[in-house]
Ligand code: SF4
Ligand code: SF4
Ligand code: SF4
């Protein structure tokens with residue numbers, strides 16, 4: 001263990017820890033843009049610069065290993081000035097039209113510019129073409145700060161390796177190999193790169209349907225496969241409008257296309273059945289019925305069959321997509337009310 | 350799974366992936382397998398298909414479908430021949446080694462190579478790589494279980510792991526990657542004819558007595574239960590008259606669709622609790638509107654036995670919690686079931702299930718658990734849960750080497766049905782796709798039935814990529830669209846089972862695994878022909894008419 005002092009707070013951290021990790025232990029926040037947890041530091045944005053006593057140059061906290069006895073300052077005038085410089089440079093290549101940007105309000109770049117008093121930097125770049133080809137998200141290079149969080153996510157977290165930095169004209173942009181459209185690449189549309197993007201360059205198309213301050217976040221478990229990924233659903237006016245990966249034990253901040261983009265439309269589509277339906281066996285037609293009528297019919301029919309043929313003539317199958325609590329009650333109903341052990345689930349299909 | 354997703358993908362040197370395509374079926378596990386390879390772990394892929402992960406594999410054994418047991422016995426033959434077994438582990442912790450050793454003696458790599466259509470040297474290499482690794486998990490999936498010898502297939506997996514001592518420690522184990530989100534939970538919760546919650550046996554009088562006490566009813570008079578796949582036969586035979594189906598769609602997901610439909614039609618009374626007018630719901634006498642996971646509190650158990658929370662986010666007017674529906678039916682049938690909250694139900698589960706005794710919603714939501722869920726067995730309120738099973742000792746005491754012999758599949762090709770059809774999943778959908786297909790963008794990416802066929806076979810049949818084809822078996826005929834490539838071997842075709850416009854389940858027979866009654870989805874003999882003229886295909890029932898109540902309800906959204 002080594003001792004490091006950050007903004008006057010001394011902490012003990014493991015040998016090999018970065019200044020950023022030590023700061024976290026000390027409870028001091030250092031702003032980052034390109035830094036991605038669990039991935040070798042990119043150290044390209046220089047947003048995380050700090051001053052270490054006795055060192056002539058500022059260092060990037062996300063990559064610089066802390067040494068025993070380091071005394072670090074994260075908020076000196078020199079540091080703040082340097083960070084402002086970084087932001088100004090980024091903004092000169094960034095089209096500022098925050099109010100029409102879907103990321104407005106949850107943009108790290110916007111937050112930092114506000115915090116460091118950077119505003120109204122004229123856009124000096126040439127407008128570049130937007131890639132709107134992916135079904136679920138959009139890439140706007142005019143908002144891209146080339147921090148590579150998306151590229152590092154795709155190459156080192158999802159390990160699909162679909163995107164990289166490429167040249168379009170004289171400017172670098174993010175794109176699949178040979179500058180092909182996103183939709184034509186081997187991209188799996190998992191959207192993990194989008195979640196990693198600190199700006200409005202990569203945004204989910206769904207983001208246009210809400211403002212982040214309007215939504216309530218509910219942590220839940222994906223209903224598709226047995227990986228059990230954890231995510232937040234964003235709820236607005238009794239509707240789920242988007243999904244954000246949570247750092248769950250089995251998914252560690254990742255999701256697939258099903259979890260991120262196909263896990264809520266079905267629940268709130270018009271085809272949902274919302275009234276009990278009773279069939280007329282003669283005509284084959286269903287008619288809408290009240291709950292009491294339907295439940296009375298179900299109970300009386302099952303009771304009658306049980307009386308005539310015994311409980312073994314009844315069966316109850318559970319859904320292996322539903323909750324444990326539902327399934328427990330279903331098998332309990334089959335056993336105590338139907339008086340039958342004929343209960344099963346779709347484990348075998 | 351005996352281990353966790355994290356430890357088998359982050360702490361392993363070699364991964365033995367058998368009949369599992371996690372990149373499509375369990376994508377986030379697939380991503381972590383890819384991370385493992387990037388980190389330097391070696392991958393052995395055992396799969397008849399040229400799945401994407403096979404490109405990253407150190408060795409790909411392209412087994413002939415249905416020969417998993419022969420493959421595993423071949424691996425063990427090499428373990429023994431080359432002195433790679435863990436003698437100490439076998440002596441201290443297992444039984445039945447001698448008997449199995451005598452069986453696998455005959456499974457020389459040369460013989461196995463012939464059965465499985467693989468190179469004996471590749472088998473030897475794979476055996477050495479797996480056995481010599483410090484930490485190596487086996488991961489397997491439906492490719493192993495969905496055969497008529499599926500149970501032997503599963504036993505063979507643990508036989509391999511036990512023989513080289515790779516159980517009960519991090520980065521090892523035998524890890525079935527369960528299919529649907531809560532299939533683990535459905536089994537844990539006693540929705541099986543022969544067990545109550547936590548696999549407590551119905552055949553054990555002490556267990557029955559315990560549940561009689563807890564539920565206040567007589568359970569001794571209940572006859573032994575039948576599994577769902579057997580129940581369908583019983584319906585046709587008139588032995589089962591009334592069925593309650595909660596959220597399943599067997600008309601789409603079960604094999605031999607015509608047989609399932611016939612069974613449902615034979616019933617006196619069918620109730621379906623569902624979100625949509627599914628193919629199965631169309632046959633119901635009563636449909637009760639159910640709720641999705643977004644509309645309820647509760648828990649799912651993932652493939653790692655990890656119990657995690659599901660939380661209510663929205664409400665759909667008109668619906669009721671499914672647990673309340675069941676309770677109201679119980680009450681009406683004369684059982685005094687109070688309406689409980691999901692948290693109270695979990696408390697009841699904990700009170701009757703030793704392996705869940707320490708689990709409650711309150712605890713799952715507490716800072717102590719910190720959003721990490723609890724992995725059963727979790728036997729007390731202060732028990733931290735069990736990430737890795739069989740540490741130091743097997744649940745049953747000694748690990749048993751199951752003497753599994755290879756039996757050829759009952760499905761053999763013939764002149765009439767010359768192709769072996771394998772079925773599986775694609776990335777964008779889940780099973781009956783009742784959920785995923787309601788996201789329009791998903792359907793744009795992947796919305797139609799297709800069949801993968803080997804280039805040479807396609808040439809011989811005059812089929813080119815994208816052609817409409819007919820696929821038939823003795824059970825029926827469907828239309829589909831050809832994808833011609835080298836992904837499948839000659840004589841083999843592959844089909845996903847999600848799509849209603851050409852569902853492979855119409856073609857699959859229902860010959861079941863002798864023990865687990867798992868349908869043999871993975872292997873079916875079929876004929877494929879170019880669709881040059883209109884031919885009659887299997888069809889689902891038309892959407893029945895619904896007579897609305899006079900007072901038209903306001904549109905919900
Ligand atoms: S798209 Fe976003 S994450 Fe990727 S480089 Fe640009 S700003 Fe960074
Ligand atoms: S969506 Fe997923 S696969 Fe596609 S580029 Fe982003 S991270 Fe890579
Ligand atoms: S997000 Fe994808 S991998 Fe995760 S549980 Fe859902 S379907 Fe499975």
Ligand code: FES
Nearest residue numbers: 034043045046062
């Ligand atoms: S966050 Fe450290 S250099 Fe970008």
